[in-house]
Amino acid sequence: xxxxxxxxxxxxxxxxxxxxxxxxxxxxxxxxxxxxxxxxxxxxxxxxxxxxxxxxxxxxxxxxxxxxxxxxxxxxxxxxxxxxxxxxxxxxxxxxxxxxxxxxxxxxxxxxxxxxxxxxxxxxxxxxxxxxxxxxxxxxxxxxx
Amino acid sequence: xxxxxxxxxxxxxxxxxxxxxxxxxxxxxxxxxxxxxxxxxxxxxxxxxxxxxxxxxxxxxxxxxxxxxxx
Numbered sequence: 001x002x003x004x005x006x007x008x009x010x011x012x013x014x015x016x017x018x019x020x021x022x023x024x025x026x027x028x029x030x031x032x033x034x035x036x037x038x039x040x041x042x043x044x045x046x047x048x049x050x051x052x053x054x055x056x057x058x059x060x061x062x063x064x065x066x067x068x069x070x071x072x073x074x075x076x077x078x079x080x081x082x083x084x085x086x087x088x089x090x091x092x093x094x095x096x097x098x099x100x101x102x103x104x105x106x107x108x109x110x111x112x113x114x115x116x117x118x119x120x121x122x123x124x125x126x127x128x129x130x131x132x133x134x135x136x137x138x139x140x141x142x143x144x145x
Numbered sequence: 146x147x148x149x150x151x152x153x154x155x156x157x158x159x160x161x162x163x164x165x166x167x168x169x170x171x172x173x174x175x176x177x178x179x180x181x182x183x184x185x186x187x188x189x190x191x192x193x194x195x196x197x198x199x200x201x202x203x204x205x206x207x208x209x210x211x212x213x214x215x216x
Binding site for chain 1: 173
Protein backbone atom coordinates (compact mmCIF):
# COMPACT_ATOMS: atom_id res chain seq x y z
CA UNK A 1 0.00 0.00 0.00
CA UNK A 2 1.22 3.49 -0.82
CA UNK A 3 -0.23 6.93 -0.12
CA UNK A 4 -1.38 7.14 -3.73
CA UNK A 5 -3.12 3.76 -3.74
CA UNK A 6 -4.78 4.50 -0.39
CA UNK A 7 -5.96 7.84 -1.76
CA UNK A 8 -7.40 6.16 -4.86
CA UNK A 9 -9.17 3.38 -2.93
CA UNK A 10 -10.73 5.81 -0.45
CA UNK A 11 -11.56 8.53 -2.96
CA UNK A 12 -13.33 6.11 -5.32
CA UNK A 13 -15.26 4.52 -2.41
CA UNK A 14 -16.26 7.93 -1.07
CA UNK A 15 -17.25 9.36 -4.45
CA UNK A 16 -19.40 6.33 -5.30
CA UNK A 17 -20.96 6.50 -1.84
CA UNK A 18 -21.76 10.20 -2.30
CA UNK A 19 -23.39 9.52 -5.66
CA UNK A 20 -25.64 6.70 -4.44
CA UNK A 21 -26.28 8.29 -1.02
CA UNK A 22 -27.27 11.62 -2.56
CA UNK A 23 -29.44 9.93 -5.19
CA UNK A 24 -31.33 7.83 -2.66
CA UNK A 25 -31.69 10.69 -0.18
CA UNK A 26 -33.06 13.09 -2.81
CA UNK A 27 -35.50 10.46 -4.12
CA UNK A 28 -36.74 9.73 -0.58
CA UNK A 29 -37.15 13.44 0.13
CA UNK A 30 -39.47 13.70 -2.87
CA UNK A 31 -37.16 15.02 -5.61
CA UNK A 32 -38.00 13.16 -8.83
CA UNK A 33 -34.62 12.82 -10.54
CA UNK A 34 -36.12 11.05 -13.55
CA UNK A 35 -33.42 8.42 -14.05
CA UNK A 36 -34.05 5.36 -11.92
CA UNK A 37 -31.16 3.26 -10.63
CA UNK A 38 -31.83 -0.47 -10.68
CA UNK A 39 -32.15 -1.95 -7.19
CA UNK A 40 -29.14 -4.28 -7.53
CA UNK A 41 -26.84 -1.35 -8.35
CA UNK A 42 -27.42 -0.07 -4.82
CA UNK A 43 -25.08 -2.83 -3.65
CA UNK A 44 -22.10 -1.25 -5.48
CA UNK A 45 -21.00 1.21 -2.76
CA UNK A 46 -21.37 -1.44 -0.06
CA UNK A 47 -19.31 -3.95 -2.04
CA UNK A 48 -16.64 -1.32 -2.71
CA UNK A 49 -16.41 -0.42 0.99
CA UNK A 50 -16.25 -4.10 1.93
CA UNK A 51 -13.42 -4.83 -0.54
CA UNK A 52 -11.49 -1.63 0.33
CA UNK A 53 -11.78 -2.31 4.07
CA UNK A 54 -10.42 -5.80 3.43
CA UNK A 55 -7.48 -4.49 1.39
CA UNK A 56 -6.62 -1.80 3.97
CA UNK A 57 -6.89 -4.25 6.87
CA UNK A 58 -4.72 -6.80 5.06
CA UNK A 59 -2.13 -4.14 4.23
CA UNK A 60 -2.09 -3.04 7.89
CA UNK A 61 -1.47 -6.53 9.25
CA UNK A 62 0.55 -8.12 6.45
CA UNK A 63 2.07 -5.16 4.57
CA UNK A 64 5.63 -3.91 4.61
CA UNK A 65 6.35 -2.84 8.21
CA UNK A 66 8.53 0.13 7.29
CA UNK A 67 5.91 1.55 4.93
CA UNK A 68 3.13 0.89 7.45
CA UNK A 69 4.97 2.84 10.16
CA UNK A 70 4.40 5.93 8.04
CA UNK A 71 1.04 5.00 6.49
CA UNK A 72 -0.70 4.09 9.75
CA UNK A 73 1.04 6.36 12.24
CA UNK A 74 -0.50 8.19 15.20
CA UNK A 75 -0.97 11.50 13.36
CA UNK A 76 -2.97 9.79 10.60
CA UNK A 77 -5.02 7.99 13.27
CA UNK A 78 -5.79 11.32 14.93
CA UNK A 79 -7.02 12.81 11.63
CA UNK A 80 -9.19 9.76 11.16
CA UNK A 81 -10.68 9.99 14.67
CA UNK A 82 -11.40 13.70 14.25
CA UNK A 83 -13.15 13.17 10.92
CA UNK A 84 -15.05 10.19 12.38
CA UNK A 85 -16.19 12.33 15.31
CA UNK A 86 -17.43 15.02 12.89
CA UNK A 87 -19.34 12.29 11.04
CA UNK A 88 -21.10 11.07 14.18
CA UNK A 89 -21.96 14.65 15.19
CA UNK A 90 -23.39 15.49 11.74
CA UNK A 91 -25.34 12.25 11.63
CA UNK A 92 -26.73 12.95 15.09
CA UNK A 93 -27.97 16.37 13.96
CA UNK A 94 -29.27 14.90 10.69
CA UNK A 95 -31.21 12.13 12.42
CA UNK A 96 -32.74 14.69 14.79
CA UNK A 97 -33.85 16.83 11.83
CA UNK A 98 -35.18 13.83 9.91
CA UNK A 99 -37.18 12.79 12.99
CA UNK A 100 -38.53 16.32 13.35
CA UNK A 101 -39.78 16.68 9.77
CA UNK A 102 -41.84 13.46 9.74
CA UNK A 103 -45.63 13.66 9.58
CA UNK A 104 -46.37 11.99 12.90
CA UNK A 105 -50.15 12.62 12.65
CA UNK A 106 -50.41 10.20 9.70
CA UNK A 107 -47.83 7.71 10.85
CA UNK A 108 -47.91 4.23 9.35
CA UNK A 109 -45.55 1.39 8.53
CA UNK A 110 -44.70 2.90 5.14
CA UNK A 111 -43.69 6.21 6.74
CA UNK A 112 -41.52 4.36 9.25
CA UNK A 113 -39.89 2.42 6.46
CA UNK A 114 -39.23 5.61 4.48
CA UNK A 115 -37.74 7.34 7.51
CA UNK A 116 -35.35 4.44 8.14
CA UNK A 117 -34.16 4.68 4.53
CA UNK A 118 -33.82 8.47 4.82
CA UNK A 119 -31.61 8.08 7.88
CA UNK A 120 -29.53 5.35 6.23
CA UNK A 121 -29.01 7.31 3.01
CA UNK A 122 -28.16 10.48 4.96
CA UNK A 123 -25.52 8.63 7.01
CA UNK A 124 -24.23 7.07 3.81
CA UNK A 125 -23.93 10.49 2.18
CA UNK A 126 -22.18 12.08 5.19
CA UNK A 127 -19.63 9.30 5.54
CA UNK A 128 -19.03 9.37 1.77
CA UNK A 129 -18.21 13.08 1.96
CA UNK A 130 -15.94 12.48 4.96
CA UNK A 131 -14.07 9.61 3.26
CA UNK A 132 -13.40 11.87 0.26
CA UNK A 133 -12.33 14.68 2.61
CA UNK A 134 -9.98 12.33 4.50
CA UNK A 135 -8.48 10.91 1.30
CA UNK A 136 -7.81 14.35 -0.20
CA UNK A 137 -6.33 15.76 3.03
CA UNK A 138 -4.23 12.67 3.67
CA UNK A 139 -2.71 12.70 0.19
CA UNK A 140 -2.24 16.46 0.10
CA UNK A 141 -0.41 16.37 3.45
CA UNK A 142 1.77 13.54 2.20
CA UNK A 143 2.76 15.59 -0.86
CA UNK A 144 3.09 19.04 0.71
CA UNK A 145 2.68 18.81 4.47
CA UNK B 146 11.88 27.61 12.32
CA UNK B 147 8.84 25.77 13.59
CA UNK B 148 5.77 27.20 15.25
CA UNK B 149 4.41 26.30 18.65
CA UNK B 150 1.24 24.47 19.62
CA UNK B 151 -0.88 26.43 22.12
CA UNK B 152 -0.22 23.74 24.76
CA UNK B 153 3.37 22.87 23.86
CA UNK B 154 6.49 24.78 22.89
CA UNK B 155 8.85 22.76 20.72
CA UNK B 156 12.45 23.03 19.57
CA UNK B 157 12.26 20.05 17.26
CA UNK B 158 13.09 21.84 14.00
CA UNK B 159 16.16 23.52 15.50
CA UNK B 160 17.51 20.39 17.20
CA UNK B 161 16.84 18.27 14.10
CA UNK B 162 18.75 20.69 11.90
CA UNK B 163 21.60 20.85 14.40
CA UNK B 164 21.91 17.09 14.03
CA UNK B 165 21.88 17.47 10.25
CA UNK B 166 18.79 15.35 9.81
CA UNK B 167 16.02 15.88 7.29
CA UNK B 168 12.36 15.44 8.28
CA UNK B 169 12.33 12.28 6.16
CA UNK B 170 15.40 10.80 7.89
CA UNK B 171 14.03 11.58 11.34
CA UNK B 172 10.62 10.16 10.47
CA UNK B 173 12.16 6.90 9.27
CA UNK B 174 14.20 6.53 12.45
CA UNK B 175 11.19 7.38 14.62
CA UNK B 176 8.94 5.04 12.59
CA UNK B 177 6.32 7.64 11.70
CA UNK B 178 5.40 9.58 8.57
CA UNK B 179 7.29 12.68 7.48
CA UNK B 180 4.06 14.66 7.77
CA UNK B 181 3.91 13.75 11.49
CA UNK B 182 7.32 15.33 12.04
CA UNK B 183 6.26 18.34 9.99
CA UNK B 184 3.01 18.63 11.96
CA UNK B 185 4.91 18.52 15.29
CA UNK B 186 7.43 21.13 14.12
CA UNK B 187 4.64 23.44 13.01
CA UNK B 188 2.67 23.12 16.22
CA UNK B 189 -0.22 21.32 14.57
CA UNK B 190 0.21 18.08 16.46
CA UNK B 191 1.27 17.14 20.00
CA UNK B 192 3.11 13.79 19.84
CA UNK B 193 2.44 10.83 22.11
CA UNK B 194 4.84 10.08 24.97
CA UNK B 195 6.32 7.15 23.05
CA UNK B 196 7.00 9.26 19.97
CA UNK B 197 8.46 12.12 22.04
CA UNK B 198 10.82 9.65 23.76
CA UNK B 199 11.81 8.08 20.43
CA UNK B 200 12.61 11.48 18.89
CA UNK B 201 14.61 12.61 21.91
CA UNK B 202 16.61 9.36 21.82
CA UNK B 203 17.37 9.80 18.11
CA UNK B 204 18.41 13.43 18.60
CA UNK B 205 20.44 12.59 21.71
CA UNK B 206 18.66 15.02 23.98
CA UNK B 207 16.02 14.92 26.69
CA UNK B 208 12.30 15.30 26.08
CA UNK B 209 12.47 18.57 28.07
CA UNK B 210 15.04 19.90 25.57
CA UNK B 211 12.55 19.20 22.79
CA UNK B 212 9.26 20.15 24.36
CA UNK B 213 8.25 22.61 27.05
CA UNK B 214 4.97 23.70 28.54
CA UNK B 215 4.12 27.35 27.83
CA UNK B 216 4.52 29.62 30.88
